[in-house]
Amino acid sequence: MQSSSRHPAGSSLTKHRRGGDFGSYGRGLPALSMATVVAIALALALVFFYAPLEAEEGFLQKIFYIHVPLAIVALCGFVIGGLLAIQHLRTRDPKWDFRSYVAIHMSLIFALGALITGSIWARGSWGHWWVWSEPTLVSFLIVFLLYATYQPLRFSIEDPERQSRYASVFAITAGAFVPLNFIAVRLSSAYLHPRVLGSASNLPGPMRLTFLVSLGAISLLFVTLCKYELAAKHTRAQVRALRRRLAGEGVELPRRGRSAAPSATTIAAGRSGA
Amino acid sequence: MRAPLLGELPALPLHEAGKYVAGAYIVVFVLVLIYVAIMALRLSRIERDLGELLELSARAPEHQTSGDEDLSARESTLAYPIEGHT
Numbered sequence: 001m002q003s004s005s006r007h008p009a010g011s012s013l014t015k016h017r018r019g020g021d022f023g024s025y026g027r028g029l030p031a032l033s034m035a036t037v038v039a040i041a042l043a044l045a046l047v048f049f050y051a052p053l054e055a056e057e058g059f060l061q062k063i064f065y066i067h068v069p070l071a072i073v074a075l076c077g078f079v080i081g082g083l084l085a086i087q088h089l090r091t092r093d094p095k096w097d098f099r100s101y102v103a104i105h106m107s108l109i110f111a112l113g114a115l116i117t118g119s120i121w122a123r124g125s126w127g128h129w130w131v132w133s134e135p136t137l138v139s140f141l142i143v144f145l146l147y148a149t150y151q152p153l154r155f156s157i158e159d160p161e162r163q164s165r166y167a168s169v170f171a172i173t174a175g176a177f178v179p180l181n182f183i184a185v186r187l188s189s190a191y192l193h194p195r196v197l198g199s200a201s202n203l204p205g206p207m208r209l210t211f212l213v214s215l216g217a218i219s220l221l222f223v224t225l226c227k228y229e230l231a232a233k234h235t236r237a238q239v240r241a242l243r244r245r246l247a248g249e250g251v252e253l254p255r256r257g258r259s260a261a262p263s264a265t266t267i268a269a270g271r272s273g274a
Numbered sequence: 275m276r277a278p279l280l281g282e283l284p285a286l287p288l289h290e291a292g293k294y295v296a297g298a299y300i301v302v303f304v305l306v307l308i309y310v311a312i313m314a315l316r317l318s319r320i321e322r323d324l325g326e327l328l329e330l331s332a333r334a335p336e337h338q339t340s341g342d343e344d345l346s347a348r349e350s351t352l353a354y355p356i357e358g359h360t
Contacts, residue, residue, distance in 0.1 A: 044299075060291035063298045070302070113305050117298040124294035225309065232316050239323045246330045 025231040029224070036224045039217035043210070051210040063121040065210055069218035071114035071140065075178055077107030077222060078147060082175015085168035097164040098262045100171050102229045104150055106222060111144045139185045146174050154261075164262055233261060 047065045054061035081104035088096035118137060123129045131137060153170055157163040203211060 058291055060294055062295045066298055066302055109305060109309065113302050116301045120294050120298045120301070124291055221306070225306075228313060232313060232320075236316070236320055236323075239320055239327065242327055243323065243330070246327055 025227055025234050029227055029231060032220070032224050032227060036217070036220040039213070039220050043214040043217040046206075046210040046213055051207050052204065054207075057125060060121070060124045063117055063124070065214040066218075067114060067117040067121055068211070069215040070110050070117060072215060073218050073222045074107045074111035074114055075143070075182065077103050077110060078143065078178050079175050081107060082172045082178075085171035085175070088164065088168045089172070094164060094262055097168060098233070099230070100168065101154070101262055102226050102233070104147060104171060106226050106229060108144070108147050108150070109225075110218075110222060111140070111147070115141065115144060135185045135188050139181050143174075143178055143181055146177065150174070160262070 043065070047062055051062075051065070053059060054064075081100045084096050084100035084103060088094070088100060118140070119129050122131055122134075122137070150167065150170060154163050154167050157166055
């Protein structure tokens with residue numbers, strides 16, 4: 001690792017390419033964005049013009065192609081956030097906390113989408129916006145509410161080092177809860193919710209293809225938005241580092257409001273200590 | 275002219291179920307749109323910060339680089355590495 005000793009902030013900073021782009025998070029982002037747009041367009045075309053109507057639910061079943069991939073990607077994102085948090089606690093490198101934070105943040109948005117689309121589907125299918133006796137719905141809501149406390153938890157801790165450590169512990173614990181919760185729901189006998197993963201192989205060919213393309217498109221959307229988020233926060237942190245440097249050594253600039261996100265200072269300090 | 279064209283399109287049953295399906299897909303679209311709007315706000319904030327930094331750098335000539343050190347070389351040391359060790 002090559003570091004600069006000209007400045008406290010700079011001491012923790014490695015060399016980037018001259019005239020660099022967003023940094024490494026922005027690399028490949030245009031191509032990824034284009035791939036996402038194409039995948040979503042293809043998925044929508046397959047959903048509405050290729051996949052046959054389901055015998056029981058008819059046109060309403062089209063919600064399946066957006067609701068289920070959103071839920072799967074959100075749950076996977078929560079687990080990935082936990083795995084990244086393990087890496088953070090193992091290495092003490094703030095970049096893993098940063099990635100874990102973004103993965104959970106984005107998964108929460110996708111989970112919200114899954115909840116709303118699921119609720120709409122329930123209304124059309126069962127005549128109710130929410131069915132409390134349905135274990136899959138309630139368990140997903142519990143996971144969502146659990147992760148909804150992640151941001152307030154981070155926000156409530158001022159010390160950046162403690163904030164990242166506690167957040168990682170939370171992400172690991174909650175991440176382990178997600179598959180356990182999933183298994184528990186599947187083991188429960190009284191369910192009404194359509195079994196998706198267990199019966200995906202039983203779907204007719206066009207439906208299965210459409211579902212898999214939709215899942216791929218939503219996964220790509222997740223990765224793309226995560227990269228956008230990482231690149232944006234990275235750029236903002238670079239601007240802050242530049243501001244600190246221009247203000248001169250030893251001059252502490254006030255932070256503009258508190259944030260639940262890992263701060264640039266934390267990352268820089270963590271890097272220098274690593 | 276329009277009627278035959280519409281007649282050739284696949285029939286979408288936009289009755290009772292149609293509004294729910296449209297609602298579900300619109301919700302996802304709106305969520306992504308809100309996210310893009312937030313990103314646009316962040317971008318404008320970064321632009322504003324960069325403007326302030328330009329002013330700051332203009333007011334502090336002592337911090338300017340001297341001799342053969344160019345700006346891009348200075349910038350290279352400011353970018354803290356979140357990803358990748360070199």
